[in-house]
């Protein structure tokens with residue numbers, strides 16, 4: 014009997030909650046969108062594979078701004094350059110917050126990082142420090158030798174495979190490259206690539222990245238408390254991943270604090286953060302938790318993004334052999350003319366077609382296709398629609414970079430020449446091309462991100478011709494994305510390299 018009474022009371026409470034929610038949202042003229050079911054909203058319609066394509070389909074149906082619901086939460090998606098400008102320039106301050114996410118909250122040590130921090134005075138201080146020091150052009154240049162050395166290490170492995178005419182896993186190679194380069198830049202650590210420490214680092218990193226991409230019921234159905242997260246074992250998974258992350262990062266902090274530690278080859282990023290910890294220049298206290306939170310951002314953002322971009326680039330080049338030939342010809346003629354055997358970072362400025370190729374790669378598959386979600390701070394209007402405070406807003410950069418108004422009738426065609434014909438850059442002021450976002454929360458690691466991808470990408474083109482294995486045809490390559498914040502190609506790209514003598 015008692016159970017029945019509790020059940021009935023629970024049901025009435027849930028119904029009252031949704032009646033209240035409905036009354037609340039009815040006051041607003043929300044952007045158009047698909048019909049919703051009571052309680053769950055549009056949860057049943059959402060697709061987890063290729064969400065950027067799925068939302069592009071909804072934009073075609075409902076327009077460049079549409080809304081949908083998950084539980085009691087309103088979500089808005091922007092898919093045009095004009096509205097991106099409205100959001101990220103005109104109303105940038107009002108959308109400079111990040112939405113509620115239980116996983117982000119935990120892995121960022123209660124939002125002490127940069128990427129998931131709320132828009133607070135602390136955030137503004139840490140962001141300024143990041144722009145002036147952590148990601149400054151000087152600091153990015155300090156690690157040039159690391160990125161070049163790691164590229165050479167990758168080429169040695171490909172050469173071995175080429176000698177045996179065996180396929181290489183470009184996805185795996187690129188992740189190893191970025192993992193190694195990031196460990197050296199962030200912690201001054203040079204791990205053996207196949208050693209236990211590197212394996213441990215990668216496992217921890219994957220755990221943290223996967224928590225970032227999970228959907229937590231408690232964020233959308235707060236009245237369930239954590240019951241559904243617990244039942245689906247999400248809570249336990251999140252805590253286990255965070256536990257491993259924390260032990261590792263604490264070890265890095267302890268090492269950096271050790272007075273007997275050997276001086277690293279170059280001051281690493283954690284050394285800089287430990288200096289802030291010692292100097293305490295901010296209004297609020299900068300603890301070792303803050304150090305771990307910020308370094309977590311660097312490690313996650315630095316490994317995933319550049320690797321994903323090069324893999325997408327190589328995939329499209331396999332589908333567009335004429336573009337491949339042109340890009341290869343440019344880098345090969347350049348090294349012959351200069352008497353080089355390697356494309357270094359400083360050479361890239363002399364390779365206009367290659368630079369256009371990098372931009373086209375980031376246009377056709379922006380690796381964070383839905384950017385990092387923003388949250389609306391105060392009630393406002395966009396395109397005549399109400400956007401209530403607390404609404405989560407995503408910019409579908411993948412859709413924006415296919416806007417026919419800016420990109421012509423064939424936006425799905427991989428054509429680097431677009432960027433030779435018109436002067437468009439990814440620096441956040443051309444709103445039709447925003448792979449790094451724009452405005453106050455634009456990617457602060459853009460320079461480093463580009464540096465991380467250019468040298469390996471250019472040297473792949475310089476040194477090898479590639480074939481698909483097992484007689485596979487280019488049109489058979491699977492183009493699905495692996496869902497997460499940064500979206501990789503879900504199936505690894507495997508290619509047979511053939512050495513070229515330049």
Ligand code: HEM
Pocket residue numbers: 127128129140310311312314315316318319322379380381384385386447448449450451453454455456457458459461462463465466
């Ligand atoms: C190809 C490489 C990269 C791409 C495409 C990329 C893209 C992005 C995007 C789209 C955002 C969200 C911007 C917004 O909300 O408007 C972002 C944020 C961020 N990125 Fe990157 N990123 C890359 C590399 C990096 C690297 C190498 C780092 C650091 C090591 C980094 C650190 C960050 C941080 C800390 C944020 C959060 C900024 C904030 O909220 O203030 N990124 N990135």
